[in-house]
Amino acid sequence: MSGYPETVMEVDRLRGGYIQQRGDTQVYVDAVSSVSFRVYRDEVLGIAGESGCGKSTLVKILYGLVKYPLIVREGSVFIDGGDGKIDLTKVDDDYKKRHVWWRIISYIPQNSMSVLNPLQKIKDHFAENLRIHMGIDKAQAYRRAVDYLLDMGLQEDVIDAYPHQLSGGMRQRVVIALALLMKPRVVLADEPTTGLDVIVQRGVLQNLLENQKRFKSSLVLVSHDIGIHAMVTNRLIIMYAGKLVEIGNTNDIISDPKHPYTEALIESLPKLGDKSLRKGLGGQPPDLRSPPKGCRFHPRCPFVMDICRSREPPPIEINGNRVVSCWLYK
């Protein structure tokens, strides 16, 4: 990247969460709370955090898949489709189906089996999509589908197989090829390798990365595994209890974490070849129905100060390319 990177997506003070029915009263679970960041062209942006931190909810909202009980309360998600910006939180599903999904932004879920039709051959999935989206006839669609799949490096026996005949890794590669079929500018992948073996995981992530480079698209990769982010992503977002606590270059964050939560998270990971005693975090993440006042990490933070208990820390920029939400850096 040279000069100013081109912004493809801009998330501005986004706030969303779930409505829970408790008897007669409704409770709001604040799953994504005032989150702002940008996605640049030709980059891999990672989102990390532990279960319940809001990373999957965030990705659903980024994709525009907001269905009750999930709601968006404030903020916006701008996406630049090449001809002007659209606020994804303001357009309806019909518009998204026609103009946004597959074409500008696509989504790779965790479980590939839930995407593929067990009664359809792999090539049929592609031909059908091409026919619907490009308005071409069946024969032409098949030719293009097979050409595309060969170009994506899939073998002919895979193209002719049914989903259940493929290994988990190969199925996930098929889903990746499907997501990239219409050459979207942004690809969202939510834990795309969870449940796969480490060797297969490596192959699938390499495939995602290779395609991101080839199309110069933007890949937003959600994973709870910091190791994966270290291997794959350029920039990294760390989330805790619905908040974006730190964002910066992946290498910088891993070698020099600034937020006390990021620091504790990285410190707690055992490494190959290192048996020295490591410390985990005490306590548990807060209940998002009634998050603690001030900084949401303050009950577990070893550096907690008075101000942390009463006032929420703002995003604070340090060293030019790092933003940390922590009073220690004010």
Add this chain to the structure above:
Amino acid sequence: MGSISNLLEVRGVTKVFRYGLLGFKFKAIEDISMVLEEKPLIFTVAGESGSGKSTLAKIILDIYRPDKGTVLYRGRDIYRLSSKERLWFRSEVQAVFQNPYSSFNPMRRLYSYLYETSRNFMKLKNIDADPEEEIDKTLRLVGLTLDEIRYKHPHELSGGQLQRVSIARALLSRPKLIVADEPVSMLDASLRVNILNIFREIKENLGISFIYITHDLSTAYYISDYIAIMYRGWIVEQGPIEKVFKDPKHPYTQLLLESIPEPDLSKKKEWLQPIKLGGIEEKEYIAEGCKYRFRCPFAFDKCRRTPPDIKLGDSGIVVKCWLYEK
């Protein structure tokens, strides 16, 4: 009878599962042997999903019976115990499972469950002590106190806390060996290490050994003394963990260790070296010979036949690969 000096010996164990109308046979594990010496140690059985590691755990716990081979606990065949010996075996070898919420009855208070467990085992072992004190003492070993959980039901605790309770439950019978099947894989990374540290402490302070079943090699390295790497029902390599990790012998172990993503930036370049993925697995299941040969970069003619377990000198390493045949 086996040597008395070993805590546990698994000898040539095979377990076959049948499925489908025609009774197709599938060997979940095949001809597995391993030994735990009589000293406090943590032995990891590592493998991917479907490698047979949980089947092996269940065989050691006497939940499944093997179709071939046997398991000796302190020299005694665990499938030929008298009913009295079986009670003794159950108190000596305990289990911790992956999901603590399914280990406990959700309707019952944790304390009542622990009380009953403690009382039963004390009767069995003729120990005269107050169960309440015993429970409190045991809970303190895992970083909890009885006051914290006395009136709690399982759902009122977090996953990490409840897993501590299930470790305490296992400790109540004063076992010599705990088989832990993916005990931390449900927990968040920042809490995992707390449970692993408890295992380390229990081993060192109480002299209890562990069989740690996992797919996660980083946590395995952190706590283990020995490791067995499983692939499609075989142990392809086993030995002291330092040696296996520093100088892996089996081509599968080599690729496996290289593929672990780690928060270590110096590993990135090697990790990004492109690897090939297999497409259709059916063929591999039917074929004879080494199960890794379709993916193995070193495969040669001999690999069409099943490789033997080869001991490498007195290094303690056993590898199932023709490359090391003398």
